[in-house]
Amino acid sequence: MTEKKYDIGLMGLAVMGQNLVLNMVDHGFDVAVFNRTTSKVDDFLATPEAQSKGDKLTGAHSLAELVGKLKSPRKIMLMIKSKDAVPAPELELYPAAAAVDAVIAELLPLLDKGDVIIDGGNTQFKDTERRTKYLQARGIRYIGTGVSGGEEGARRGPSMMPGGDPEAWPLVKPIFQAISAKVGPNKDVPCCDWIGDRGAGHYVKMVHNGVEYGDMQLISDAYWILKNALGLTNKELYEVFSEWNKTELDSYLVEITRDIFTVDDPETGDALVDKILDCAGAKGTGKWMSQLALDLGVPSTLVTEAVYARAISSMKAPRVNASKILSGPTAKFEGDRAEFIAQVKQALYASKICSYAQGFVQMQAAAKEYDWKLDCGRIALLWRGGCIIRAVFLERIKDAFDRDPNLENLLLDPYFKDAVETAQPAWRNVVKTAIELGIPVPGFATALTYYDSYRSANLPANLIQAQRDYFGAHTYYRVDKPEEGPFHTDWINVKKS
């Protein structure tokens, strides 16, 4: 009797890995699993859920055993963390011996040409660019895929953003599209499609995460001003976010925010959210997006401000100290409370539009720089379901790119132009009120500054150019002679008025 062969192998049985495996089996695929700490393989296979899958699931206690159990061309998905790696210092190409590199090094001699390695972690796209090329040269096909949606997404349908070697895509497409979330009127459009060559999938996943940072900060700005200007209770906040979630703000993050306000601390009976230390953590994808925006010279100010907001939140002791030394305004909110709540909603919506506009501008700039063909409408659709930023709003973004696939900025689309213009008086009043009351709203404020800068035909950069030329002879161009230049002026000896 020939030994049974499995459709795909997965290494890394942490929460995401386990749930993806069960999801794959539910969709008819036979899966072999491996984990560096092999007791995890046995423990997982002994769970009632894994047991119920019968012979559709098998375990391996080594990479070689895993590889031996797979149908050809083999497909091996890595859901690994650094502790899953064994160092591979002998590999001159991978001196850092990062987790994925080390596993790839171990896998290489076990694989045949045409086999596929998939990295499903949050990997920096430059590593995926490098690995795709390295493996292509050795006849191995590589995919770096974003997988979003956390534990529940992995189990019931994540959003997936694969990029890498296009020859690998047809081999994994049936599995990925089967397990991913579905959207559309008939719930049959998979939130998974080919993103582009090499690191494109991981880049898009990084932007997803950066936009996630922006969404979370904007929701927190709304929370903070409602709580501090109006003194809303958690019950009232629950009601506000409940209402908002029935509107154009309908999204996973608004939904979970609503629910967070209902959860009590089992120990004290008080609201749990009020017991949580106000220091935000970060694993780094938001920082990457911000760093890469700086590299490209594109203004992704929402994610950058959100990263900084997390940074200042983590400075708890200095903040507590400064709060005893530095004063702010003592004014109290005066005005119509219900109207102000409605205005905060408008501020949130308009700022969110700016945040997504920036994310898409950055992806388009990256596509030029790194030579990918990105389909922005399709990316919006992939984010429509399954992932953390899933929202009804993404349908409108898809429509905008359907109307104009080369749309330079979402703000220029008639739907979003109208939405932001309608929101703008309220948005300005919220930022103004926050400033008057001394309540920080970094997301709302930076979004408004972006909007005002972007819609300004003229900015004060003429003065910056003059200063640069004055102290450093850095030269400038003239508005009245656009074809000529650069010009330099001897600012010290020139005749002054």
Ligand code: 6PG
């Ligand atoms: C997802 C999430 C996920 C990310 C967490 C934590 O798409 O499922 O983006 O990939 O790791 O959200 O991110 P931070 O720790 O950086 O907030």
